Amino acid sequence: MNLLETRRSLLEEMEIIENAIAERIQRNPELYYHYIQESSKVFPDTKLPRSSLIAENKIYKFKKVKRKRKQIILQQHEINIFLRDYQEKQQTFNKINRPEETQEDDKDLPNFERKLQQLEKELKNEDENFELDINSKKDKYALFSSSSDPSRRTNILSDRARDLDLNEIFTRDEQYGEYMELEQFHSLWLNVIKRGDCSLLQFLDILELFLDDEKYLLTPPMDRKNDRYMAFLLKLSKYVETFFFKSYALLDAAAVENLIKSDFEHSYCRGSLRSEAKGIYCPFCSRWFKTSSVFESHLVGKIHKKNESKRRNFVYSEYKLHRYLKYLNDEFSRTRSFVERKLAFTANERMAEMDILTQKYEAPAYDSTEKEGAEQVDGEQRDGQLQEEHLSGKSFDMPLGPDGLPMPYWLYKLHGLDREYRCEICSNKVYNGRRTFERHFNEERHIYHLRCLGIEPSSVFKGITKIKEAQELWKNMQGQSQLTSIAAVPPKPNPSQLKVPTELELEEEDEEGNVMSKKVYDELKKQGLV
Amino acid sequence: MEPEDTQLKEDIKTTVNYIKQHGVEFENKLLEDERFSFIKKDDPLHEYYTKLMNEPTDTVSGEDNDRKSEREIARPPDFLFSQYDTGISRRDMEVIKLTARYYAKDKSIVEQMISKDGEARLNFMNSSHPLHKTFTDFVAQYKRVYSFTGQEIKKSKRTILDNCFERTQYWEFEKDKDREHDKLVELCKIQFAAIPWDKFTQVAKFSIPEDTEIFEGSLDLEQMRLRRVQTGIKLFDSIKPTNEEEKIVSDQGKQKGGDSKGKKRKIRAVGETRLKKSKK
Numbered sequence: 048m049n050l051l052e053t054r055r056s057l058l059e060e061m062e063i064i065e066n067a068i069a070e071r072i073q074r075n076p077e078l079y080y081h082y083i084q085e086s087s088k089v090f091p092d093t094k095l096p097r098s099s100l101i102a103e104n105k106i107y108k109f110k111k112v113k114r115k116r117k118q119i120i121l122q123q124h125e126i127n128i129f130l131r132d133y134q135e136k137q138q139t140f141n142k143i144n145r146p147e148e149t150q151e152d153d154k155d156l157p158n159f160e161r162k163l164q165q166l167e168k169e170l171k172n173e174d175e176n177f178e179l180d181i182n183s184k185k186d187k188y189a190l191f192s193s194s195s196d197p198s199r200r201t202n203i204l205s206d207r208a209r210d211l212d213l214n215e216i217f218t219r220d221e222q223y224g225e226y227m228e229l230e231q232f233h234s235l236w237l238n239v240i241k242r243g244d245c246s247l248l249q250f251l252d253i254l255e256l257f258l259d260d261e262k263y264l265l266t267p268p269m270d271r272k273n274d275r276y277m278a279f280l281l282k283l284s285k286y287v288e289t290f291f292f293k294s295y296a297l298l299d300a301a302a303v304e305n306l307i308k309s310d311f312e313h314s315y316c317r318g319s320l321r322s323e324a325k326g327i328y329c330p331f332c333s334r335w336f337k338t339s340s341v342f343e344s345h346l347v348g349k350i351h352k353k354n355e356s357k358r359r360n361f362v363y364s365e366y367k368l369h370r371y372l373k374y375l376n377d378e379f380s381r382t383r384s385f386v387e388r389k390l391a392f393t394a395n396e397r398m399a400e401m402d403i404l405t406q407k408y409e410a411p412a413y414d415s416t417e418k419e420g421a422e423q424v425d426g427e428q429r430d431g432q433l434q435e436e437h438l439s440g441k442s443f444d445m446p447l448g449p450d451g452l453p454m455p456y457w458l459y460k461l462h463g464l465d466r467e468y469r470c471e472i473c474s475n476k477v478y479n480g481r482r483t484f485e486r487h488f489n490e491e492r493h494i495y496h497l498r499c500l501g502i503e504p505s506s507v508f509k510g511i512t513k514i515k516e517a518q519e520l521w522k523n524m525q526g527q528s529q530l531t532s533i534a535a536v537p538p539k540p541n542p543s544q545l546k547v548p549t550e551l552e553l554e555e556e557d558e559e560g561n562v563m564s565k566k567v568y569d570e571l572k573k574q575g576l577v
Numbered sequence: 578m579e580p581e582d583t584q585l586k587e588d589i590k591t592t593v594n595y596i597k598q599h600g601v602e603f604e605n606k607l608l609e610d611e612r613f614s615f616i617k618k619d620d621p622l623h624e625y626y627t628k629l630m631n632e633p634t635d636t637v638s639g640e641d642n643d644r645k646s647e648r649e650i651a652r653p654p655d656f657l658f659s660q661y662d663t664g665i666s667r668r669d670m671e672v673i674k675l676t677a678r679y680y681a682k683d684k685s686i687v688e689q690m691i692s693k694d695g696e697a698r699l700n701f702m703n704s705s706h707p708l709h710k711t712f713t714d715f716v717a718q719y720k721r722v723y724s725f726t727g728q729e730i731k732k733s734k735r736t737i738l739d740n741c742f743e744r745t746q747y748w749e750f751e752k753d754k755d756r757e758h759d760k761l762v763e764l765c766k767i768q769f770a771a772i773p774w775d776k777f778t779q780v781a782k783f784s785i786p787e788d789t790e791i792f793e794g795s796l797d798l799e800q801m802r803l804r805r806v807q808t809g810i811k812l813f814d815s816i817k818p819t820n821e822e823e824k825i826v827s828d829q830g831k832q833k834g835g836d837s838k839g840k841k842r843k844i845r846a847v848g849e850t851r852l853k854k855s856k857k
Contacts, residue, residue, distance in 0.1 A: 051678055054722050059658035066656065069741040073749070079742045086735070096742075107650070107749035130734050141729045156686050159679050166675055170668035178853070179663050179670055197855075299734040446771075455770035 050143060057140045060184055064133045067188035067205070068126050074190070074419075075114050076106045078122055082297040088374055089303055117213060118203065118412045120223045120296070124216070125208040127296040129188060132207070203413035216293050219408040224294030226382045227375070229254070232283055239275045248390070251383050257372045258379070261320060263365065264330060271333055277361040284364035287371045294378070311366050316355075318342055330362050331355045449483070470512045472496045589615055589622065593629040650750040653743050657721060661714040673701060673708065677715035681723065 072079045080101045087093040095101075104111050186192050186206060193209035194201045204211060213223060220228045233250045237243060245253075256262040269276050292300050318339075320328040325335040327342040331354040336342040345351050372379060389397060446464070448454035459465060467477050468484035473492050478484040487493055494504045500514065502521045511517050555568035563571075592613065615622035665673075676699060680687045687702070701708040732740075 051719060051722055052674065054725070055658060055718050058718075058722065058725075062656045062659040065737065065741060065744075066659070068738070069744045069748070072741055073745040076742075076745070079738065079745075082738065083742075107746050108753060109749050126738075130737060133732075133737060134734070137730050137732065144725060144727070144729070146727045156689050159675075159686055162675055163672070166671055167668075170671055176667040177664065177850070179665070179667060181659060181661075182663055185659075297734070297738060302733070302735070453764070453767050453771060455767060457770075 054140060054144060056180070057136045059181060061133055061136055061140075063181075063184050063188055064129045064136075067190075068129055070190060071122055071126060073106065075104075075111055075119065075122070076100075077104050077111075077114065077119055078126065078297075080104070081119060082123065082295060085295045085374065086298060089298065089306065112417070114417070115410075115412070116225065117223050117407070117410070120217075120294070121211065121213045121412045122203065123296045124211055124213065125204055128208050128211070130297075200413070200415055200419075213412065214408065219404060221290070222404060222407065224290070224378065226385055227287070227290055227378055229382060232279075232286070235279055235282065239273075239279045240269065247386055248383075251386065254372070254379070257369045258376065260369075263369060264320065264328065264333075271365075272358075277358070280361065280368060281364045284368040284371075287368055287375065290378075291371045291375055294375075307367060307370050310370075311363060315366055316362075317346075330365075331358055449480075468512075471514055472500070472512060472517060585622075589626055590629060592616075593626065596630070650747050651743070653740065653747055658718050661718075662708075662711045665708065665711065669708070673712050674715055676702070677712055678719055681716050681719035 080096070083093065083095060084101070087095050100106070104113055188205050188207055190205060191200045191203055192206040193204045202209070217223050218228055220226060220230075229251065230247065233245075233247050236250055236253075237245060253268045256266070256268065264271075267276075271277075292298065292303075315330065318327040318329065318336075320330070322328070322335070326337040327339065328335050329342070329345070329351065332345070332351055336345055389400070392400060446454055446459045448459070448464070454464075462480055462482070464480040466481065467479060468481070469475055469477050470484075470487065470493065473487070473496055476492075478487055488509045497504045497508065497517070500517060500521075502508065502517055507524070508517060508520065511520065553565040554562055555565050556562050557568070557571075614620050615626045617623060676687055680702075687699070700706050701712050703709060
């Protein structure tokens with residue numbers, strides 16, 4: 048392929064990658080917010096978006112759906128792969144972009160003709176082939192393109208990152224960067240101190256010394272020159288560093304390492320720890336030096352050089368552990384809380400908790416029922432009040448409908464909104480349209496005014512708008528009600544009639560089980576039939 | 578001073594807004610209508626009307642400025658190398674790329690080619706051709722690549738991510754603007770439907786000079802539908818008219834006759850193209 052086309056192709060792919068990353072951030076801005084918050088701890092000059100956007104997972108004005116942590120971390124790792132591709136293509140481009148390498152042989156007309164003929168010959172069968180390279184590149188980096196069935200979204204990963212398995216990177220107890228797995232180091236620590244009386248919580252207390260700027264140097268958990276202590280710290284530092292970069296995949300690892308290295312070389316080793324009373328502290332010699340001049344002269348001394356060459360790795364690891372633990376302060380706090388809760392569990396509770404964690408760990412990153420695209424756009428809707436007023440002003444004769452929006456005149460008349468109905472009971476309020484008028488009889492306003500007139504509202508008063516008519520009807524209803532009550536009073540019972548139902552209610556049963564009244568029974572008994 | 582009737586109050590307010598937009602001359606037209614009697618100076622409501630007319634609209638404009646400042650988001654630089662039309666066959670795309678490469682290097686080479694033969698294959702260089710935009714896109718791309726010569730691209734991971742976030746914000750901003758625009762269009766439709774078409778007044782009459790040439794040619798739908806560099810779709814490759822056959826023989830005298838005969842059309846399965854396109 049032509050060199051010019053190669054360079055153009057590389058630039059094209061870089062743009063495709065950038066577009067793919069932007070699409071993912073648009074779908075879930077938490078991918079960026081999670082990264083940028085941590086980045087602001089490492090690099091103080093980082094500019095953070097507004098805190099309200101971060102808290103509500105918003106971009107501009109639109110809120111996005113909250114996603115699972117596993118999905119967020121997985122997509123961050125995917126973006127990291129994209130960024131690595133981008134850097135590779137950038138390097139390749141810069142390599143072949145030098146002036147001496149861009150000497151072209153495409154200079155004259157016969158060359159062009161020859162190439163055109165050659166192209167026609169080579170691509171003779173490609174006349175109906177619409178599969179261009181750019182389309183396959185876009186598919187490679189597109190969301191959900193690793194799903195086996197194109198019509199159904201089963202996997203959120205792109206084709207490029209289809210082999211990415213987050214469970215290979217994180218263990219179950221780490222829960223994708225939420226907790227640190229420090230129990231293994233507790234066992235190692237017991238070997239270091241050669242005692243068995245240190246509990247896991249006490250071990251975490253010891254680790255907390257490294258969160259402070261001074262304590263791990265001045266009051267270390269044991270002698271800083273102990274070989275076992277140094278070896279332990281090297282391992283722990285390596286784990287914490289690895290954990291940091293796999294939890295925050297979008298951070299530039301090289302930049303962070305360079306920053307820490309630079310701080311170590313230029314300020315930490317040259318006496319950043321100072322005290323008014325004691326002077327300047329040297330981390331290699333573990334000693335205080337009274338004045339600055341004494342400290343400077345000791346740097347070139349034989350003892351310091353020996354200490355530095357011997358223990359440099361350890362001191363650097365110690366410093367790195369301190370820095371990374373400060374960056375991972377939140378994760379450390381969560382880990383400690385989790386350990387405390389776990390120790391307080393009963394056996395059954397612990398088993399249930401582990402099951403929950405395992406379930407979360409094994410669940411797929413993407414659920415096909417999740418909201419996508421326009422479904423998730425439920426952000427704040429700015430009302431177009433100014434626009435509506437502006438438009439209403441333009442059309443002077445346009446009537447307003449019940450919803451306050453301008454309404455076509457033909458529709459206005461179709462609904463009968465041009466006819467007015469007045470209700471005297473409702474303080475002579477005018478209602479537009481028959482429907483609104485009919486409906487208002489059951490509304491609060493009308494009922495309230497009826498009660499003010501001393502009338503109990505009922506369906507009888509539907510359709511009556513005059514106060515006088517309503518009051519007359521109420522009087523008539525009151526009168527009828529009294530007459531009915533008088534007529535409804537039952538007469539006093541006649542004492543002679545009281546016996547009749549009592550007598551009638553008595554029943555007898557003969558041998559065969561037939562039920563009959565007492566009178567009949569007595570007669571039959573006299574005749575000897577019962 | 579204010580009128581008791583709410584409807585009348587609203588009418589005066591609306592009229593004031595209307596006249597502020599269209600100018601004071603509009604008052605004369607409204608005077609004829611009895612509903613607008615408050616415009617007359619001897620009317621008892623004229624004082625209220627005048628008061629509203631003199632009232633400034635600072636509140637609204639101030640509010641609008643606040644919204645504007647919140648609304649504006651800087652537009653990120655457009656993508657150049659990945660935005661071209663992709664609904665073209667591979668062969669046509671390669672021809673366009675090759676020509677664009679030479680054109681970006683030296684315009685005269687390609688121009689010589691055109692003037693020499695009147696190449697049908699290079700018709701896309703005419704601005705009326707549907708693929709002309711694709712061609713100019715590629716020329717711009719190659720020129721940009723030339724301008725990059727000697728320069729290094731150094732974008733850090735952090736810079737790329739920040740740029741992506743800004744682009745995302747701009748996309749959301751554009752979406753919001755589109756939504757507002759759609760709402761506006763909808764309201765305009767309502768306004769149009771509300772026009773009383775049976776109440777027109779003849780305002781003026783003008784005549785068109787007879788010698789004015791105002792007609793344009795009809796649209797060439799066949800040309801617009803074209804998605805190839807070459808004009809004329811070959812539906813029957815095997816059938817050739819007699820006179821064309823002679824022309825082809827004379828043109829391809831040096832080439833073997835078997836080449837043209839061997840040209841075949843690839844037969845696809847039912848729905849293959851549609852499924853491929855839907856997959857993308």
